Amino acid sequence: MFNKNINLKITASQKILVVSDIHLQLPLTSELSIIEQSLVGRINELATHKQAILVLNGDVLELWAQSNQSVEEIIDAYSELKLAILSFNKKPGHRIIYTVGNHDDSLAVSASDRAVVANHWQAEVCNTLNLTIGRRTIRIEHGHENDPYNKTSSTGYSHGKKLVQTTLPILLKRIPTLIGGIGDVVDRSLLPSFVLSNLLYKLVVPFSIPIVLLWAGYQTAARSDTRYAAAAALVLLLSWAAFMLLDIFLRLVARQTLGGGKKYMKSLDSYQKETKFNALVLGHTHDGRVEKRRGYSYANSGCNDIIALPRTGWLGIPRFIRYIQMSEITIDYSKKEPIKYHQQIITLVK
Numbered sequence: 493m494f495n496k497n498i499n500l501k502i503t504a505s506q507k508i509l510v511v512s513d514i515h516l517q518l519p520l521t522s523e524l525s526i527i528e529q530s531l532v533g534r535i536n537e538l539a540t541h542k543q544a545i546l547v548l549n550g551d552v553l554e555l556w557a558q559s560n561q562s563v564e565e566i567i568d569a570y571s572e573l574k575l576a577i578l579s580f581n582k583k584p585g586h587r588i589i590y591t592v593g594n595h596d597d598s599l600a601v602s603a604s605d606r607a608v609v610a611n612h613w614q615a616e617v618c619n620t621l622n623l624t625i626g627r628r629t630i631r632i633e634h635g636h637e638n639d640p641y642n643k644t645s646s647t648g649y650s651h652g653k654k655l656v657q658t659t660l661p662i663l664l665k666r667i668p669t670l671i672g673g674i675g676d677v678v679d680r681s682l683l684p685s686f687v688l689s690n691l692l693y694k695l696v697v698p699f700s701i702p703i704v705l706l707w708a709g710y711q712t713a714a715r716s717d718t719r720y721a722a723a724a725a726l727v728l729l730l731s732w733a734a735f736m737l738l739d740i741f742l743r744l745v746a747r748q749t750l751g752g753g754k755k756y757m758k759s760l761d762s763y764q765k766e767t768k769f770n771a772l773v774l775g776h777t778h779d780g781r782v783e784k785r786r787g788y789s790y791a792n793s794g795c796n797d798i799i800a801l802p803r804t805g806w807l808g809i810p811r812f813i814r815y816i817q818m819s820e821i822t823i824d825y826s827k828k829e830p831i832k833y834h835q836q837i838i839t840l841v842k
C-alpha cells in the first residue's frame with residue numbers, strides 16, 4: 493500500500509491554503525461550476541503571495557460514485573481549475589500537495605493515477621503532510637483513517653465504499669423519492685431523518701392527506717354525520733405525533749450507531765497521544781471549524797460541495813434544503829491566530 497509522508501519546514505512568511513472534499517466529478521454541473529470558479533479565485537489570491545503552499549486535502553476527486561470516470565478525464569474537464577493550479581505552480585516559491593482521501597483512494601492504490609495528478613496538476617501526492625515551524629508541528633491529512641466506516645483496509649474494502657458503490661445505487665433505483673440527495677447530508681445521525689422527511693413531504697402530505705380529507709368530506713356530506721370529520725382530524729393528528737416521535741427516536745438511535753461526532757473526536761484525541769502534534773488539520777467530515785482540544789488544536793477544512801441541512805418545515809418536522817458550502821483552512825504564522833477557518837454558504841434556487 494502507498495504510504496508516503498511529506499515533511500516540510502515552514503516559515504512565518506509562507507501562506508498555506510487547505511481545501512478538501514470538493515468531490516470533482518462529471519458531468520460538470522452548474523453547482524460544480526460555481527465551486528470551480530470559487531476555487532480558481534482563491535488559488536489566484538494565494539498566488540499573489542511569494543511563498544505559498546496549496547494543500548488539496550483529500551476527496552478532491554470523486555472516484556467512488558462513477559467508476560467509469562478516469563482521473564485524467566475529470567481533471568481535464570475542469571480546465572479553468574487546471575489552468576489556475578498550473579499558473580500558481582509556475583512561480584518558484586509555490587508548491588501543491590495532494591493528500592489522498594477515501595473517495596479518491598485509487599490514488600493510493602494506482603501509481604498511474606498518481607502520475608496523472610503529478611503530471612496534470614503538478615501536485616505531489618502523499619497520505620500525510622507534516623509541517624514544522626519552530627517547535628510546533630502541524631499534521632495535515634484527510635481524516636478517514638480515524639473513521640472505522642471509511643478507513644483503508646488491506647483488502648481495499650470499506651463500509652463507506654460499499655455504501656456508495658453498491659447499496660446506494662440499488663436504493664436509488666428502488667426508492668428514488670426517499671433516497672435521492674441523501675449523499676448531501678453531512679451529519680450521519682440525520683440520515684434516517686432525511687428519509688423520514690422525504691416520506692412525509694413527498695408522499696404522505698401530497699397523497700395521503702388529500703385522500704383522508706376527501707373521504708371524510710364525502711362521508712360527512714353523504715351521511716350528514718360529523719363524526720367522520722372528527723375521525724379524519726384524529727387520524728391526521730396522531731400521524732403527525734407519530735412522525736414527530738419517530739424522528740426524535742431515529743436521531744437518537746443514529747447518533748449511537750452511525751459513528752461520527754463525539755466518537756470521532758475521541759479517536760482523534762488518542763491519535764494525538766500516539767502521534768504527538770500541536771495541530772491537526774483534517775477534512776473528511778465536511779464539518780469545518782477550528783477547535784481547541786486537550787493538548788492540540790483541531791482544524792477541519794470543511795468542504796467545497798453541496799450539503800443538505802435540516803430546516804424546520806411547516807409540520808415541525810425538518811425539511812432538508814440544499815446549499816453549496818465552500819470552506820477552507822488558512823495557515824499563516826505572521827498572524828496572531830495562525831490557523832483559521834473560513835466558510836461561505838450559498839442557497840441554491842431550485
Ligand SMILES: [Mn+2]
Nearest residue numbers: 551593594776
Ligand atoms: Mn472523505
